[in-house]
Amino acid sequence: MNIKRCLTLTRAGIIESLQFRLGALVVVAGNLLYLVVIYHLWQAIFASVGTETVNGMTFTDTLIYLVLATALFNFMEMYVVWEMGHAIQTGEITIQLLKPMKYRSYMFWSYSGTAVTQFFFTFLPTFIIVAIVTNGAIPLGLNLLFFVISVMLAISINYSIDFLTGTICLYTESTWGINIMKQVIVLLMSGATIPLAFFPEPLKTIVNYLPFQSIYNAPLSVLLDGNPEPAKLLTTLGIQLFWCVVMNIASRLFWKLSLKRITVNGG
Amino acid sequence: MKRKSLGFYFRIYRKILAQDLKSKMSYRADFIISTIGMIFTNIAGFVSFWILFQNFPSINGWGYYEMLFLYGFSLVSLTPVQCFFDNNWALRNQVYSGDFIKYCFRPINMFFYFQSEVFDIKGLGQFAFGLGTLIYSWNKLGLEFSPLMLLKMIVFLITASLIMIALQNAAAATCFWIQNSFFVLDLVTKFKDYARYPITIFSPVFRFIFTFVIPIAFIAYYPSLVVLRPDEVPILSWISPIVALVFFFLSYKLWMRGAMKYNGTGA
Numbered sequence: 001m002n003i004k005r006c007l008t009l010t011r012a013g014i015i016e017s018l019q020f021r022l023g024a025l026v027v028v029a030g031n032l033l034y035l036v037v038i039y040h041l042w043q044a045i046f047a048s049v050g051t052e053t054v055n056g057m058t059f060t061d062t063l064i065y066l067v068l069a070t071a072l073f074n075f076m077e078m079y080v081v082w083e084m085g086h087a088i089q090t091g092e093i094t095i096q097l098l099k100p101m102k103y104r105s106y107m108f109w110s111y112s113g114t115a116v117t118q119f120f121f122t123f124l125p126t127f128i129i130v131a132i133v134t135n136g137a138i139p140l141g142l143n144l145l146f147f148v149i150s151v152m153l154a155i156s157i158n159y160s161i162d163f164l165t166g167t168i169c170l171y172t173e174s175t176w177g178i179n180i181m182k183q184v185i186v187l188l189m190s191g192a193t194i195p196l197a198f199f200p201e202p203l204k205t206i207v208n209y210l211p212f213q214s215i216y217n218a219p220l221s222v223l224l225d226g227n228p229e230p231a232k233l234l235t236t237l238g239i240q241l242f243w244c245v246v247m248n249i250a251s252r253l254f255w256k257l258s259l260k261r262i263t264v265n266g267g
Numbered sequence: 268m269k270r271k272s273l274g275f276y277f278r279i280y281r282k283i284l285a286q287d288l289k290s291k292m293s294y295r296a297d298f299i300i301s302t303i304g305m306i307f308t309n310i311a312g313f314v315s316f317w318i319l320f321q322n323f324p325s326i327n328g329w330g331y332y333e334m335l336f337l338y339g340f341s342l343v344s345l346t347p348v349q350c351f352f353d354n355n356w357a358l359r360n361q362v363y364s365g366d367f368i369k370y371c372f373r374p375i376n377m378f379f380y381f382q383s384e385v386f387d388i389k390g391l392g393q394f395a396f397g398l399g400t401l402i403y404s405w406n407k408l409g410l411e412f413s414p415l416m417l418l419k420m421i422v423f424l425i426t427a428s429l430i431m432i433a434l435q436n437a438a439a440a441t442c443f444w445i446q447n448s449f450f451v452l453d454l455v456t457k458f459k460d461y462a463r464y465p466i467t468i469f470s471p472v473f474r475f476i477f478t479f480v481i482p483i484a485f486i487a488y489y490p491s492l493v494v495l496r497p498d499e500v501p502i503l504s505w506i507s508p509i510v511a512l513v514f515f516f517l518s519y520k521l522w523m524r525g526a527m528k529y530n531g532t533g534a
Binding site: 026027187 | 473
């Protein structure tokens with residue numbers, strides 16, 4: 001694959017998303033408001049128990065976990081399902097299929113630009129503010145490196161799931177419903193709404209066998225663990241890699257099969 | 268412009284509504300999937316409460332069923348904004364593309380005409396789920412049930428609805444000034460998720476902010492207290508219907524102000 005071609009798409013995406021600087025400001029403000037709500041809610045929750053840690057998580061851990069999960073969501077959410085559904089409904093997809101590039105990579109690289117700007121304008125500010133507010137509760141060491149690796153794997157898994165969901169739109173011609181179902185399942189099962197540590201037993205085991213926990217729970221637990229045991233770290237990243245490969249293959253295969261069925265209205 | 272009677276508007280609304288429903292019915296699968304998606308979101312909210320209360324007996328003196336009551340209350344009160352004012356989401360696109368100009372040339376109220384064009388059926392799924400939650404928790408809490416109570420309930424549900432409608436109108440109207448109002452609308456939509464927590468968990472500063480600056484507490488907390496804890500109803504609950512009317516009126520004025528200064532784009 002021609003890397004220059006991909007980076008051109010990234011660049012175009014960056015320029016395009018820079019048009020909406022005010023949007024980034026609103027997103028960061030929204031994250032801060034969420035921080036306030038989450039802070040008070042979990043403070044009240046922990047106060048009602050009276051112990052320092054619940055299920056191995058302190059109040060600060062929970063706070064960092066949840067706010068950064070939202071920040072991660074903001075920059076990983078590429079609205080792929082939305083775009084694909086729109087392209088299918090309007091027939092725009094025919095033009096995109098004719099491009100001298102695989103549709104899957106074309107979509108990914110056109111969105112990578114937005115991801116880059118979102119990272120610098122929404123994730124990083126939120127991260128820094130959280131680090132300051134929690135007074136150094138985020139361990140800053142080698143774990144940051146592993147966190148970055150883990151996030152990259154998470155982006156890939158998330159994209160595969162999005163692409164898979166988007167492909168379903170070829171069959172249903174419905175976007176909103178499919179997208180919201182995907183979003184709800186991913187956010188709940190990945191620990192982005194409530195940290196997985198709090199899940200009651202049978203549910204916790206089930207969730208651990210699903211790919212979703214690799215998207216938010218894995219990178220965040222890597223980040224929060226200051227000096228991890230090598231075995232535990234390797235398992236987390238290994239599982240992520242496994243899902244990354246599996247979902248990648250699954251989404252490619254499903255797309256290939258579905259493309260034969262494509263119907264485009266009008267013309 | 269001559270004032271039209273309420274009956275006139277009612278008749279027109281029925282006609283426009285029928286057109287919208289006819290066009291929706293041609294995408295039956297989309298309707299079914301969207302409704303399922305909507306109920307999915309509501310179930311996810313339910314499940315996250317359930318998980319929380321598996322770990323904690325109460326939050327700031329609020330038990331499981333009381334929280335469910337608040338949740339059900341907010342879902343029901345959100346139905347009107349979902350069903351009748353969903354076109355607000357399309358406002359920014361219409362303003363951007365110039366399509367909005369058509370509303371400026373009709374001999375009826377612009378705000379009315381714009382909002383009446385879309386009726387979102389999937390809100391009904393949310394209504395059913397919310398009502399179920401409300402009745403379930405009402406039963407479990409052993410709250411008294413009398414015609415007077417029911418009347419109070421309805422009045423305060425409408426109050427809560429008006430507040431949410433007002434917030435959304437104002438958020439959508441920002442697109443007359445800042446072009447892309449998606450992020451603002453998205454932020455306001457998140458408010459409804461915060462509304463399901465009792466305001467007492469916040470520190471006094473934020474209690475003030477969420478009551479008087481961003482009136483989230485009026486979406487569910489203050490109105491529902493009238494039924495939920497009839498012995499300790501704060502004065503803010505009693506005046507909330509007036510607050511709702513004022514907010515709705517202000518948001519309407521803001522919306523119309525934006526619409527009046529709109530001068531179209533392109534040719």
